[in-house]
Amino acid sequence: MKTPAKILIVTALVVVVAGAIALKKTNTPAATNTVPPAVATTGSAEASAAKETPPIKAALPTLLDLGADKCIPCKMMAPVLEELKKEYAGRLNVEFIDVWQNPDAGQQYRVEMIPTQIFHDAQGKELFRHVGFFGKEDILAKWKDLGVDLKGKASSGIVRETPVAADTRPRDKICFMCDGDINPKTMVVVKGKAEQRLLCSPHCYFIYLSSLVGADPKTEEAKVSVTDWATGSLIPAITASYLYGMDSKGRPTIKAFAEKEAAVKEQQTSPGNIIDWELLRSKELSTRCAFCDRAVYPEDACVVKFGTTHGYGCCTHCSMGVAARLKQDIEVEAKDGLTGELIRVKTLDGQIASLEPPTAIAWFGQKKNAEGQWVSAGCFKQGFFVNEANLQKWLDARPAMTGREISIAQVLADKMKLSPEQIAKACKLGECK
Numbered sequence: 001m002k003t004p005a006k007i008l009i010v011t012a013l014v015v016v017v018a019g020a021i022a023l024k025k026t027n028t029p030a031a032t033n034t035v036p037p038a039v040a041t042t043g044s045a046e047a048s049a050a051k052e053t054p055p056i057k058a059a060l061p062t063l064l065d066l067g068a069d070k071c072i073p074c075k076m077m078a079p080v081l082e083e084l085k086k087e088y089a090g091r092l093n094v095e096f097i098d099v100w101q102n103p104d105a106g107q108q109y110r111v112e113m114i115p116t117q118i119f120h121d122a123q124g125k126e127l128f129r130h131v132g133f134f135g136k137e138d139i140l141a142k143w144k145d146l147g148v149d150l151k152g153k154a155s156s157g158i159v160r161e162t163p164v165a166a167d168t169r170p171r172d173k174i175c176f177m178c179d180g181d182i183n184p185k186t187m188v189v190v191k192g193k194a195e196q197r198l199l200c201s202p203h204c205y206f207i208y209l210s211s212l213v214g215a216d217p218k219t220e221e222a223k224v225s226v227t228d229w230a231t232g233s234l235i236p237a238i239t240a241s242y243l244y245g246m247d248s249k250g251r252p253t254i255k256a257f258a259e260k261e262a263a264v265k266e267q268q269t270s271p272g273n274i275i276d277w278e279l280l281r282s283k284e285l286s287t288r289c290a291f292c293d294r295a296v297y298p299e300d301a302c303v304v305k306f307g308t309t310h311g312y313g314c315c316t317h318c319s320m321g322v323a324a325r326l327k328q329d330i331e332v333e334a335k336d337g338l339t340g341e342l343i344r345v346k347t348l349d350g351q352i353a354s355l356e357p358p359t360a361i362a363w364f365g366q367k368k369n370a371e372g373q374w375v376s377a378g379c380f381k382q383g384f385f386v387n388e389a390n391l392q393k394w395l396d397a398r399p400a401m402t403g404r405e406i407s408i409a410q411v412l413a414d415k416m417k418l419s420p421e422q423i424a425k426a427c428k429l430g431e432c433k
């Protein structure tokens with residue numbers, strides 16, 4: 001193993017002027033036109049398959065920047081890369097490798113000075129490389145020179161920054177958690193200091209509970225009222241009886257009753273078990289998202305396989321996050337948001353190793369926060385689709401939805417760059433950024 005000690009740093013003045021730092025020459029492999037694998041291979045069948053593929057498996061052009069976190073021109077590159085990544089999501093892969101932390105990569109890519117930017121076409125062929133700081137406009141001009149049209153057809157990812165039609169539902173008819181319509185027969189009300197939260201069902205309440213940071217369940221539960229299925233009036237959640245049944249798809253249904261006799265009566269026409277709040281809570285919290293820890297029904301979830309076991313991702317984006325949280329290769333089985341068709345994603349060392357079907361894409365549901373920045377609109381607004389046509393149909397049925405189409409590789413890349421602290425706060429109410 002080479003160590004960072006082998007890397008030469010030129011004086012700070014030269015660094016700023018020349019915008020580059022020399023790397024000590026090592027035995028570099030003969031120059032070729034193809035991209036060496038970015039991942040360490042282990043000799044397994046999957047790993048050798050990865051050898052022939054570019055570092056980014058999605059069929060997009062890639063800008064790869066090789067630098068280090070403490071080199072000044074490298075630091076200057078960081079915001080440029082970040083902007084390109086955001087503005088050209090779904091059209092250009094933007095990657096960064098720290099060659100001080102990962103000296104083998106410097107050698108693999110024959111990097112002698114940092115920062116070095118390597119331009120790869122969608123097939124992974126190197127088109128051009130540049131040494132030193134490279135500004136955003138210069139990078140874009142270079143792609144144009146190289147004949148890569150970042151605004152062309154392959155780049156026509158769907159972007160919707162303003163709703164096609166505004167959501168005209170009154171606020172008291174919208175579930176705080178899932179944004180779905182509130183059925184007045186299953187509504188849950190959580191009393192807050194200033195305002196109350198309305199939820200569509202006890203299930204959404206438990207998702208809410210599992211999204212709170214450091215909440216004491218006993219304190220929280222005292223604030224909760226559920227709707228009596230028999231009378232429609234609000235009753236304390238902790239003393240109600242619950243008829244816990246199942247719909248035709250095997251998904252749990254929950255009806256609350258103030259009087260146990262009323263639950264028994266309902267049970268005669270609508271089968272299920274009558275349970276108390278304690279048991280309902282333990283059932284509802286028994287399956288958690290392997291990324292964000294939210295309560296989830298397996299019927300609604302993505303299956304995430306890792307090692308010899310499996311877990312669930314509460315949404316498609318969370319499912320990819322499991323690779324980041326566990327630092328492990330995963331296999332995800334997600335369903336197309338429109339048709340339910342299977343989408344299978346395998347990761348290898350934090351990158352996409354295979355995607356079935358290869359046309360599959362992701363929708364990143366976003367909304368503008370108070371500061372005017374685009375942020376995730378939450379787990380209920382994310383999805384994978386076998387192709388763009390399905391995404392378009394799904395969006396047509398959701399005129400109030402905003403966000404953008406991104407590649408599944410980008411979903412994974414966004415999760416892989418999260419720190420353990422960010423992962424611990426992922427999807428938590430008030431913490432999710």
Ligand SMILES: [Zn+2]
Nearest residue numbers: 175178200204
């Ligand atoms: Zn809901």
Ligand SMILES: [Zn+2]
Nearest residue numbers: 289292314318
């Ligand atoms: Zn989740």
